[in-house]
Amino acid sequence: MTTIVRAAWALLLPLLCAAAPVRADLVVVLNSRDASVTLLDRATGAQRGVVPVGKEPHHLIATPDGRELIVASAMGNELVFLDAASGRVTRRIANVPDPYHLAFSPDRRWLVVAANRLDRVDVYHAADYTLAKRFEARSIPSHIAFSKDSRYAFVTLQGSHELAAFDLGSLQRAWTMNVGRTPAGVVTSSDGRHLLVGVMDDHHVAVVDWQKREVVRKLPTGKGAHNLAPRGDGRHLYVSNRVENSVSVIDESTMSIVRKFDVPGGPDCMDLSPDGRELWITSRWAMKVSVLDLDAGRVVRQHPVGRSPHGIYVHKPAVGGAHAPQLVAAQSAGAAAPARTAGRRSRSG
């Protein structure tokens, strides 16, 4: 009977903790296997609450005005909007089938959603979240990036080991190319010329000249190279190596690996603190969030969260009352503001 009690508690707890006070230094963690998000205090790591958001929330993104977060509930088939500062649920949009990863185009015209389970890429009008186009995408569409001019959306296809491009001007599929075994995270380089793709089963990051549709370099970051997050300085990218339990740093100017940190528990999605000194990382297997002190070069804290924590967002307070543009879930490097200025966009992986 104890198992039932535990299950009941696990499900009841979110109900008891649904409300959270408004505070600026918020960290939001998606517990993909608990159908909830954990709200953490960034300074202390203390839990402020757990909010139910629907089944299998994997990724989140801030709205273009930066006021809300959109949590994609993949099996709940809905988008759940949270207040970006408090984590409070503000609204829901139902009948969005299987939203796994999601991203706004840099011109803020489109919201692109990768339906990982249903093998589709859906393009929505960002203004009103109505469907513009639905593409079949076999198989297992995973993560999304854009060309800097917003013309193309790029999506990794884990099951078919491909990178696919969709023309957002004509709303037509543009091309697909092989990119390596089980590609996951993808970001656009700061100069917009390359795409960097975490290729999990080949344990490297593939540097793709997307205009030539060619892999021009392979950076062996570590086993299970998975997701990427730009530092926001236009030069450095972090790469989580989920099997090796490490995070690598890539210098875009030389396209080389310049550093590696040990991060336990299956590092997955990442987001920087507003001062750029801490990288917050979901440790997927360990039910924890790891805080990597980038100056010290080691994980200095771990905070318990829910089961299989995946997407993460570290709130960046707005400067002078203005909200910064927040566009892509961990992908479009070119759109990022410098790391140590406030008001950077959100990211998850």
Added chain:
Amino acid sequence: MPDALATLVGTLQAWLFEHAVLPVLAWAGALQYTEDAFNGTEEFVLGVLELALMMAVLIPLERWRPYERPAAGEGVHADVVYTLLHRLGLFPLFFFFAFRPLFDAAQAWLHLRGIPTVGLEALLPPLAEHPLLAFLAYLVLLDFAQYWVHRAQHRIGWWWALHAVHHSQRRMTFWTDNRNHLLDSTITDAILATLALAVGVAPAQFALLVVASRVVESLSHANVRLPFGWLGERVLVGPRFHRVHHAIAASPRGDYRGANYAVLFPVWDVLFGTADFRRDPGPTGIDDQLAGRDYGHGFWAQQWLGLRRMAGRG
């Protein structure tokens, strides 16, 4: 305590996954299955802990206040084999994950054509915001289905030939819950997994639903006199209620066709006129065993005989 248990499960799961499962996936170039494998590891850990808990609680209880002392009938060794096969994440979860791609493909086909699919939480939106209610709703729905599946197991001749393996244990203990012909388990689990997927049960929910169901089923098969009380017997299936279902008197050629088919909630038997709260259970088994009919001693013999009888031979 619940937090401590959740931490224990998570810690064991993480250790096992990182040290045993993930290296194999990386070696095999199969990291696209990482999340399924991680979830499967949790089911395995839950199965081990659940089994340990059942043994720790029910073995002493069965010794303390048994319905019958282990004098007659065959031993429980085969039932232990069945339990390990079924409980360590093998059967229901296999079907859930085996069927999931088929359902995903069907859903993808429908969505591409703009045809919405129906999930329980889509029909009842408040359930999406109240996970405990959703869990209970799914539990009730699946139990309702199990009641009718169970009645069919007794009603349909070839299916009874398989299900008889379960009823042929004359020394019923908590291990007997999983004494099922593998084809019987295959059919019932496939039906339940199909239903669960059709109504939108997520993998994490399904795992907990399975665990909740198995804990109650272990208890209801246990050879222990537990006072559930008048109300308790009508709320949850307990050892006395289910032992009546297994009683020789309730077997197909006995003095009545059967009673107490419910798996978790006796309300189904009450609603559909098959409840028996009065009868003393008496000995368990199938009536023709008294006339010498053999249902096999040991796992392989039971499997073989079940198949032969399903085909109308033997």
